[in-house]
Amino acid sequence: MDRSTSTALTVLLAVVLAATLAVATSTRVVMTDRAGIRMAFPDKAGTWQGEVLLYCHNPECRDVVARSETPEDRTCPTCGEPLFEASLDETTFLPADTRIIKSRFQDPEGHDFMVSIVQAGQDRASIHRPQLCLVAQGNEISDSRTLTVDIPGRDPLDITVLDVIFRHTAPDGTMRTTPGFMAYWFVSPDHETPSHLTRMGWMALDRVFKSRIDRWHYISVNGYRDPDSSWVEALASLVAGLYPELTPSS
């Protein structure tokens, strides 16, 4: 390579770097309203029966109430204060434009799982890396893997499944452990991924090259791991049942 070609390449590289930096730092980034998920739980998902949960924010009460048992004015049956979609702690610690909905799902075989959907706001802190949250709450992650769920009419969906040892304090004050799981995936209008890092990568690319941030949703399912391992099959059946109900185009 002669000297002038080398200089030209150096200049070109500098221009590209400067342009990338300028786009990344100065362009106004627009938050779009497009969403890849419908923020409402179905009453039924395949053979699963759903029950949306609501939360009392009275610090003395903190009752969790099934929506079907909630009075018409949406007040807490225990203390009379208003009920909300997210718990008091979630509302306190997450950015104000984050929305969370939760529903319990039960199947005829007796599996009883909790599903939550977090809709991110403008702030990246709306959705944390799930592993960090679990460990920060005192739980232990003993295994991590990807589960491929067959969904009729589309490509299989990959979700992350963490084997978790949940730690909680029993009423008598002693520390108890329960074998559980936490499964999750992330959805934007254009992408689906079981990986938090991949999600961060898509967000950065959209921000730099499209000057926009689409809404991301974090869908998680948790429950107990029964000793006969039928929970894995049950988890796949719940995800397969929920997926078409939560997808706007279906």
Ligand SMILES: [Zn+2]
């Ligand atoms: Zn209450």
